[in-house]
Amino acid sequence: xxxxxxxxxxxxxxxxxxxxxxxxxxxxxxxxxxxxxxxxxxxxxxxxxxxxxxxxxxxxxxxxxxxxxxxxxxxxxxxxxxxxxxxxxxxxxxxxxxxxxxxxxxxxxxxxxxxxxxxxxxxxxxxxxxxxxxxxxxxxxxxxxxxxxxxxxxxxxxxxxxxxxxxxxxxxxxxxxxxxxxxxxxxxxxxxxxxxxxxxxxxxxxxxxxxxx
Ligand code: AP5
Ligand code: MG
Ligand code: ZN
Numbered sequence: 001x002x003x004x005x006x007x008x009x010x011x012x013x014x015x016x017x018x019x020x021x022x023x024x025x026x027x028x029x030x031x032x033x034x035x036x037x038x039x040x041x042x043x044x045x046x047x048x049x050x051x052x053x054x055x056x057x058x059x060x061x062x063x064x065x066x067x068x069x070x071x072x073x074x075x076x077x078x079x080x081x082x083x084x085x086x087x088x089x090x091x092x093x094x095x096x097x098x099x100x101x102x103x104x105x106x107x108x109x110x111x112x113x114x115x116x117x118x119x120x121x122x123x124x125x126x127x128x129x130x131x132x133x134x135x136x137x138x139x140x141x142x143x144x145x146x147x148x149x150x151x152x153x154x155x156x157x158x159x160x161x162x163x164x165x166x167x168x169x170x171x172x173x174x175x176x177x178x179x180x181x182x183x184x185x186x187x188x189x190x191x192x193x194x195x196x197x198x199x200x201x202x203x204x205x206x207x208x209x210x211x212x213x
Pocket of ligand 1: 014053057087088
């Protein structure tokens, strides 16, 4: 199964990907997580990505595609994958569909989470992220363990640099300008399912499962 989990910053892509990938036994490919891993390791790519990420802008398509193409060719993607945070421009979507086509593979569905902007700002300002495994938490809706550490791996739980409110506003503007056209692109081609991303986390998971069935 090859899936794209689509949606604005804070829509719950990472949160829901964790459930879906476990159930479907496919890897989660999250471009933002890949960039943050490079950032943590201090690579050149990490430094480049950071300059865009902390301004709420998109990393250039060529840089993103280089990384995604390499990642998709790895063995664990043979039975499918879930893309989280990719594609984010129509160009990226075209590159991905072209690549799949060349491999004789098909995209099964694009699950698009819809959440109003004001709710997104509330979610992102309260979000906390595991420094080690990137698991996401929320101070009110989904707190980390009692010791304040990651429930999954015991890592340190921190606030992402791009979750400051002014950067969140810039990320939303970038989403509306550059990324929302990708949804229309997938709808025209019959891939997209719009999913209400509001309400409890488990209700959203149920809607995603229903859409897949
Ligand atoms: P990325 O890491 O992908 O960030 P994003 O798209 O902005 O999305 P988020 O990770 O912020 O949100 P999410 O939808 O995963 O929500 P989450 O589950 O955490 O990208 C970061 C940056 O990298 C980009 O800005 C860009 O610069 C660059 N980049 C990445 N990919 C790129 C690409 N393809 N091309 C170019 N540049 C790229 O949930 C958010 C919070 O809400 C959490 O606290 C969670 O606990 C809470 N929550 C979740 N669901 C609910 C619910 N139902 N109710 C209440 N709270 C909830
Ligand atoms: Mg995420
Ligand atoms: Zn962790």
